[in-house]
Amino acid sequence: FQARRIGTDILGYAAADDPYKSDRLALLGEFRKAIQDGQIELYCQPKVEMRTNAVIGAEALVRWRHPRLGMISPSLFVPLVEDTELIHVLTRHMLQASVRQCFNWQREGVYIPMAVNISPRNLLSHDLVPNLETLLHTWGGSPDWLGLEITESSLITDPDESIAKIAALSRMGFRLFIDDFGTGYSSLGYLTRMPVDVIKVDHGFTMRMLEDTRSAAIVKSTIELAHNLGMSVVAEGTSTKEIWDVLTEYGCDEAQGYYVAEPFPAAEFGAWLKVTGRCTRAHLLAQSAAG
Ligand code: C2E
Ligand code: MG
Ligand code: MG
Ligand code: MG
Numbered sequence: 001f002q003a004r005r006i007g008t009d010i011l012g013y014a015a016a017d018d019p020y021k022s023d024r025l026a027l028l029g030e031f032r033k034a035i036q037d038g039q040i041e042l043y044c045q046p047k048v049e050m051r052t053n054a055v056i057g058a059e060a061l062v063r064w065r066h067p068r069l070g071m072i073s074p075s076l077f078v079p080l081v082e083d084t085e086l087i088h089v090l091t092r093h094m095l096q097a098s099v100r101q102c103f104n105w106q107r108e109g110v111y112i113p114m115a116v117n118i119s120p121r122n123l124l125s126h127d128l129v130p131n132l133e134t135l136l137h138t139w140g141g142s143p144d145w146l147g148l149e150i151t152e153s154s155l156i157t158d159p160d161e162s163i164a165k166i167a168a169l170s171r172m173g174f175r176l177f178i179d180d181f182g183t184g185y186s187s188l189g190y191l192t193r194m195p196v197d198v199i200k201v202d203h204g205f206t207m208r209m210l211e212d213t214r215s216a217a218i219v220k221s222t223i224e225l226a227h228n229l230g231m232s233v234v235a236e237g238t239s240t241k242e243i244w245d246v247l248t249e250y251g252c253d254e255a256q257g258y259y260v261a262e263p264f265p266a267a268e269f270g271a272w273l274k275v276t277g278r279c280t281r282a283h284l285l286a287q288s289a290a291g
Pocket of ligand 3: 180181200201203236
Protein backbone atom coordinates (compact mmCIF):
# COMPACT_ATOMS: atom_id res chain seq x y z
CA PHE A 1 0.00 0.00 0.00
CA GLN A 2 1.02 3.62 -0.44
CA ALA A 3 0.98 6.52 1.98
CA ARG A 4 -0.68 8.77 -0.58
CA ARG A 5 -3.66 6.47 -0.91
CA ILE A 6 -4.03 6.30 2.84
CA GLY A 7 -3.68 10.05 3.11
CA THR A 8 -6.12 11.07 0.46
CA ASP A 9 -8.79 8.81 1.78
CA ILE A 10 -8.63 9.46 5.45
CA LEU A 11 -11.47 11.93 5.14
CA GLY A 12 -13.68 9.26 3.64
CA TYR A 13 -12.96 7.10 6.65
CA ALA A 14 -16.58 6.44 7.55
CA ALA A 15 -17.72 5.85 3.99
CA ALA A 16 -19.40 2.48 3.55
CA ASP A 17 -17.74 1.69 0.21
CA ASP A 18 -14.28 2.39 1.48
CA PRO A 19 -11.69 1.13 -1.02
CA TYR A 20 -8.64 1.76 1.15
CA LYS A 21 -9.81 0.13 4.35
CA SER A 22 -7.28 -2.69 4.01
CA ASP A 23 -4.43 -0.18 3.51
CA ARG A 24 -5.28 1.60 6.70
CA LEU A 25 -5.70 -1.63 8.63
CA ALA A 26 -2.27 -2.69 7.38
CA LEU A 27 -0.71 0.57 8.58
CA LEU A 28 -2.43 0.23 11.94
CA GLY A 29 -1.21 -3.36 12.14
CA GLU A 30 2.38 -2.11 11.92
CA PHE A 31 1.99 0.49 14.63
CA ARG A 32 2.79 -1.51 17.77
CA LYS A 33 5.96 -2.89 16.22
CA ALA A 34 6.87 0.59 14.97
CA ILE A 35 6.91 1.79 18.59
CA GLN A 36 9.07 -1.15 19.66
CA ASP A 37 11.44 -0.54 16.74
CA GLY A 38 11.91 3.16 17.54
CA GLN A 39 10.15 4.47 14.41
CA ILE A 40 7.87 6.71 16.48
CA GLU A 41 9.75 9.94 17.18
CA LEU A 42 9.28 12.90 19.48
CA TYR A 43 9.12 16.24 17.70
CA CYS A 44 8.16 19.48 19.37
CA GLN A 45 7.03 23.00 18.55
CA PRO A 46 7.84 25.97 20.83
CA LYS A 47 5.22 28.23 22.43
CA VAL A 48 6.21 31.84 22.95
CA GLU A 49 4.86 34.49 25.32
CA MET A 50 3.96 37.34 22.96
CA ARG A 51 4.60 40.20 25.38
CA THR A 52 8.18 39.17 26.19
CA ASN A 53 9.07 36.89 23.26
CA ALA A 54 10.22 34.33 25.83
CA VAL A 55 9.77 30.61 25.19
CA ILE A 56 7.35 29.26 27.77
CA GLY A 57 6.86 25.71 26.65
CA ALA A 58 6.67 23.25 23.80
CA GLU A 59 4.06 20.90 22.39
CA ALA A 60 5.02 17.25 21.91
CA LEU A 61 4.14 16.15 18.37
CA VAL A 62 4.51 12.60 17.14
CA ARG A 63 6.22 11.62 13.88
CA TRP A 64 6.38 8.13 12.32
CA ARG A 65 9.59 7.48 10.43
CA HIS A 66 8.34 4.54 8.38
CA PRO A 67 11.04 2.35 6.78
CA ARG A 68 9.25 2.21 3.39
CA LEU A 69 6.85 5.17 3.38
CA GLY A 70 9.14 7.82 4.85
CA MET A 71 7.95 10.38 7.40
CA ILE A 72 4.21 9.97 8.04
CA SER A 73 2.30 12.93 9.44
CA PRO A 74 0.18 12.42 12.56
CA SER A 75 -2.87 13.74 10.74
CA LEU A 76 -2.67 10.53 8.67
CA PHE A 77 -2.25 7.93 11.41
CA VAL A 78 -3.35 9.45 14.75
CA PRO A 79 -7.07 9.42 13.76
CA LEU A 80 -6.72 5.68 13.00
CA VAL A 81 -4.88 4.96 16.22
CA GLU A 82 -7.34 7.06 18.23
CA ASP A 83 -10.18 4.81 17.12
CA THR A 84 -8.55 1.81 18.79
CA GLU A 85 -7.03 0.80 22.11
CA LEU A 86 -3.60 1.46 20.53
CA ILE A 87 -4.06 5.12 21.49
CA HIS A 88 -3.09 4.10 25.04
CA VAL A 89 0.21 2.74 23.70
CA LEU A 90 0.88 5.95 21.74
CA THR A 91 0.03 8.31 24.59
CA ARG A 92 2.09 6.33 27.10
CA HIS A 93 5.00 6.44 24.66
CA MET A 94 4.68 10.21 24.15
CA LEU A 95 4.36 10.89 27.88
CA GLN A 96 7.43 8.78 28.64
CA ALA A 97 9.45 10.34 25.83
CA SER A 98 8.41 13.84 26.95
CA VAL A 99 9.31 13.36 30.60
CA ARG A 100 12.66 11.84 29.62
CA GLN A 101 13.20 14.82 27.29
CA CYS A 102 12.39 17.32 30.09
CA PHE A 103 14.91 15.55 32.30
CA ASN A 104 17.57 15.85 29.57
CA TRP A 105 16.68 19.48 28.80
CA GLN A 106 17.14 20.36 32.45
CA ARG A 107 20.62 18.85 32.38
CA GLU A 108 21.33 21.31 29.52
CA GLY A 109 19.84 24.16 31.54
CA VAL A 110 16.59 24.35 29.56
CA TYR A 111 13.57 24.69 31.86
CA ILE A 112 10.33 24.47 29.91
CA PRO A 113 7.30 22.20 30.19
CA MET A 114 6.24 19.84 27.40
CA ALA A 115 2.55 19.66 26.57
CA VAL A 116 1.32 16.23 25.46
CA ASN A 117 -1.85 15.59 23.44
CA ILE A 118 -4.37 13.49 25.35
CA SER A 119 -7.05 11.76 23.27
CA PRO A 120 -10.67 11.29 24.40
CA ARG A 121 -10.13 7.60 25.19
CA ASN A 122 -7.06 8.43 27.29
CA LEU A 123 -8.96 10.96 29.34
CA LEU A 124 -11.69 8.44 30.16
CA SER A 125 -9.20 5.68 31.01
CA HIS A 126 -8.63 4.76 34.66
CA ASP A 127 -4.92 4.32 33.95
CA LEU A 128 -4.12 7.92 33.03
CA VAL A 129 -3.72 9.38 36.53
CA PRO A 130 -1.72 6.46 38.00
CA ASN A 131 0.46 6.34 34.86
CA LEU A 132 1.29 10.02 35.22
CA GLU A 133 2.11 9.58 38.91
CA THR A 134 4.41 6.62 38.25
CA LEU A 135 6.13 8.36 35.37
CA LEU A 136 6.95 11.53 37.29
CA HIS A 137 8.10 9.47 40.29
CA THR A 138 10.44 7.42 38.07
CA TRP A 139 12.17 10.52 36.68
CA GLY A 140 12.07 12.62 39.83
CA GLY A 141 9.82 15.06 38.00
CA SER A 142 6.90 17.21 39.06
CA PRO A 143 3.61 18.13 37.36
CA ASP A 144 5.07 21.45 36.19
CA TRP A 145 7.18 19.46 33.72
CA LEU A 146 4.07 18.58 31.74
CA GLY A 147 1.11 20.27 30.13
CA LEU A 148 -1.84 18.23 28.93
CA GLU A 149 -3.72 19.21 25.75
CA ILE A 150 -7.26 17.94 25.80
CA THR A 151 -9.33 18.26 22.63
CA GLU A 152 -12.67 19.91 22.97
CA SER A 153 -14.31 16.88 21.35
CA SER A 154 -13.38 14.81 24.45
CA LEU A 155 -16.39 16.36 26.11
CA ILE A 156 -18.85 14.77 23.71
CA THR A 157 -18.81 11.07 24.65
CA ASP A 158 -19.07 11.45 28.41
CA PRO A 159 -19.03 15.10 29.51
CA ASP A 160 -19.45 14.50 33.25
CA GLU A 161 -16.72 11.88 33.45
CA SER A 162 -14.40 14.00 31.27
CA ILE A 163 -14.91 17.04 33.49
CA ALA A 164 -14.25 14.95 36.61
CA LYS A 165 -10.98 13.71 35.06
CA ILE A 166 -9.96 17.22 34.06
CA ALA A 167 -10.60 18.41 37.62
CA ALA A 168 -8.45 15.56 39.00
CA LEU A 169 -5.58 16.42 36.63
CA SER A 170 -5.85 20.07 37.60
CA ARG A 171 -5.68 19.20 41.32
CA MET A 172 -2.52 17.20 40.57
CA GLY A 173 -0.96 20.45 39.29
CA PHE A 174 -0.77 19.96 35.53
CA ARG A 175 -1.25 22.96 33.23
CA LEU A 176 -4.32 22.11 31.17
CA PHE A 177 -5.12 23.25 27.64
CA ILE A 178 -8.35 22.97 25.67
CA ASP A 179 -7.09 22.05 22.19
CA ASP A 180 -8.74 22.79 18.83
CA PHE A 181 -11.11 25.21 20.53
CA GLY A 182 -14.12 26.05 18.39
CA THR A 183 -14.06 22.85 16.32
CA GLY A 184 -15.43 20.28 18.78
CA TYR A 185 -19.15 21.09 18.74
CA SER A 186 -19.31 21.16 22.53
CA SER A 187 -21.33 23.61 24.58
CA LEU A 188 -19.58 26.72 25.87
CA GLY A 189 -21.30 26.08 29.20
CA TYR A 190 -18.69 23.43 29.99
CA LEU A 191 -16.07 26.16 30.29
CA THR A 192 -17.70 27.28 33.52
CA ARG A 193 -17.23 23.81 35.03
CA MET A 194 -13.71 23.05 33.88
CA PRO A 195 -10.53 24.16 35.63
CA VAL A 196 -8.51 24.60 32.42
CA ASP A 197 -5.73 27.18 32.27
CA VAL A 198 -5.36 27.86 28.57
CA ILE A 199 -7.54 27.85 25.46
CA LYS A 200 -5.79 26.91 22.21
CA VAL A 201 -7.32 28.65 19.20
CA ASP A 202 -7.41 26.14 16.38
CA HIS A 203 -4.89 26.85 13.62
CA GLY A 204 -7.70 26.90 11.05
CA PHE A 205 -9.06 30.14 12.50
CA THR A 206 -5.66 31.76 13.02
CA MET A 207 -4.36 30.95 9.57
CA ARG A 208 -7.47 32.29 7.84
CA MET A 209 -7.99 35.39 9.96
CA LEU A 210 -6.33 37.93 7.64
CA GLU A 211 -8.55 37.00 4.67
CA ASP A 212 -11.71 35.96 6.48
CA THR A 213 -13.38 38.47 8.80
CA ARG A 214 -15.45 35.74 10.45
CA SER A 215 -12.36 33.75 11.44
CA ALA A 216 -10.86 36.99 12.75
CA ALA A 217 -14.02 37.59 14.80
CA ILE A 218 -13.78 34.09 16.28
CA VAL A 219 -10.13 34.58 17.25
CA LYS A 220 -10.84 37.98 18.79
CA SER A 221 -13.90 36.78 20.72
CA THR A 222 -12.12 33.65 21.95
CA ILE A 223 -9.37 35.84 23.42
CA GLU A 224 -11.94 38.04 25.16
CA LEU A 225 -13.92 35.04 26.38
CA ALA A 226 -10.80 33.39 27.79
CA HIS A 227 -9.70 36.55 29.56
CA ASN A 228 -13.17 37.07 31.04
CA LEU A 229 -12.99 33.52 32.40
CA GLY A 230 -9.50 34.09 33.86
CA MET A 231 -7.79 31.87 31.28
CA SER A 232 -5.06 32.61 28.77
CA VAL A 233 -4.90 31.91 25.05
CA VAL A 234 -2.41 30.28 22.70
CA ALA A 235 -2.92 30.92 19.00
CA GLU A 236 -1.88 27.88 17.03
CA GLY A 237 -1.01 28.46 13.38
CA THR A 238 0.79 31.77 13.96
CA SER A 239 2.47 31.38 10.61
CA THR A 240 3.41 34.96 9.56
CA LYS A 241 4.47 38.28 11.06
CA GLU A 242 1.20 39.84 9.87
CA ILE A 243 -0.79 37.28 11.86
CA TRP A 244 1.49 37.81 14.89
CA ASP A 245 0.87 41.58 14.73
CA VAL A 246 -2.92 41.24 14.61
CA LEU A 247 -2.83 38.72 17.48
CA THR A 248 -0.78 41.21 19.51
CA GLU A 249 -3.38 43.87 18.81
CA TYR A 250 -6.12 41.47 20.01
CA GLY A 251 -4.22 40.85 23.27
CA CYS A 252 -3.39 37.19 22.61
CA ASP A 253 -1.07 35.77 25.31
CA GLU A 254 0.94 33.06 23.58
CA ALA A 255 1.77 32.06 20.01
CA GLN A 256 2.70 28.76 18.42
CA GLY A 257 3.30 28.38 14.71
CA TYR A 258 5.64 28.48 11.75
CA TYR A 259 6.45 32.17 12.32
CA VAL A 260 8.16 31.09 15.54
CA ALA A 261 9.27 27.62 14.41
CA GLU A 262 8.10 24.56 12.54
CA PRO A 263 8.09 21.36 14.61
CA PHE A 264 11.59 19.85 14.97
CA PRO A 265 13.17 16.92 16.86
CA ALA A 266 12.77 17.59 20.58
CA ALA A 267 16.40 16.73 21.31
CA GLU A 268 17.43 19.80 19.26
CA PHE A 269 15.66 22.31 21.51
CA GLY A 270 18.80 23.59 23.22
CA ALA A 271 20.51 24.08 19.86
CA TRP A 272 17.41 25.86 18.49
CA LEU A 273 17.49 28.31 21.42
CA LYS A 274 21.15 29.08 20.72
CA VAL A 275 20.72 29.52 16.97
CA THR A 276 17.68 31.80 17.30
CA GLY A 277 19.06 33.67 20.33
CA ARG A 278 15.78 33.17 22.17
CA CYS A 279 15.40 33.05 25.96
CA THR A 280 13.11 30.89 28.02
CA ARG A 281 10.89 32.51 30.64
CA ALA A 282 13.02 30.84 33.33
CA HIS A 283 16.06 32.67 31.85
CA LEU A 284 14.24 36.01 31.88
CA LEU A 285 13.21 35.55 35.50
CA ALA A 286 16.76 34.64 36.50
CA GLN A 287 18.12 37.71 34.67
CA SER A 288 15.68 40.11 36.28
CA ALA A 289 16.43 38.60 39.71
CA ALA A 290 20.17 39.05 39.11
CA GLY A 291 20.05 42.57 37.79
P1 C2E B 1 -2.69 19.82 17.29
O1 C2E B 1 -2.59 19.18 18.62
O2 C2E B 1 -3.71 20.89 17.12
O3 C2E B 1 -1.21 20.34 16.96
C1 C2E B 1 -0.92 21.48 16.21
C2 C2E B 1 -0.70 21.15 14.75
O4 C2E B 1 -0.73 22.36 14.02
C3 C2E B 1 0.67 20.51 14.47
O5 C2E B 1 0.54 19.64 13.34
C4 C2E B 1 1.48 21.73 14.07
O6 C2E B 1 2.61 21.43 13.27
C5 C2E B 1 0.44 22.49 13.26
N1 C2E B 1 0.79 23.90 13.15
C6 C2E B 1 1.08 24.76 14.17
N2 C2E B 1 1.39 25.96 13.69
C7 C2E B 1 1.29 25.89 12.33
C8 C2E B 1 1.49 26.84 11.27
O7 C2E B 1 1.85 28.01 11.48
N3 C2E B 1 1.28 26.40 9.99
C9 C2E B 1 0.90 25.12 9.73
N4 C2E B 1 0.70 24.77 8.45
N5 C2E B 1 0.70 24.21 10.71
C10 C2E B 1 0.90 24.58 11.99
P2 C2E B 1 1.01 18.11 13.37
O8 C2E B 1 2.32 17.95 14.11
O9 C2E B 1 0.93 17.62 11.96
O10 C2E B 1 -0.10 17.41 14.23
C11 C2E B 1 -1.42 17.33 13.76
C12 C2E B 1 -2.34 16.80 14.82
O11 C2E B 1 -2.06 15.43 15.11
C13 C2E B 1 -2.25 17.51 16.17
O12 C2E B 1 -2.98 18.72 16.14
C14 C2E B 1 -2.86 16.49 17.10
O13 C2E B 1 -4.27 16.53 17.03
C15 C2E B 1 -2.37 15.21 16.46
N6 C2E B 1 -1.18 14.74 17.19
C16 C2E B 1 0.12 15.03 16.97
N7 C2E B 1 0.91 14.38 17.85
C17 C2E B 1 0.08 13.69 18.67
C18 C2E B 1 0.27 12.82 19.80
O14 C2E B 1 1.39 12.56 20.26
N8 C2E B 1 -0.86 12.29 20.38
C19 C2E B 1 -2.11 12.55 19.89
N9 C2E B 1 -3.15 11.99 20.52
N10 C2E B 1 -2.33 13.36 18.85
C20 C2E B 1 -1.25 13.92 18.25
MG1 MG C 1 -2.29 19.87 20.55
MG1 MG D 1 -4.88 22.22 17.94
MG1 MG E 1 -5.57 18.34 17.80
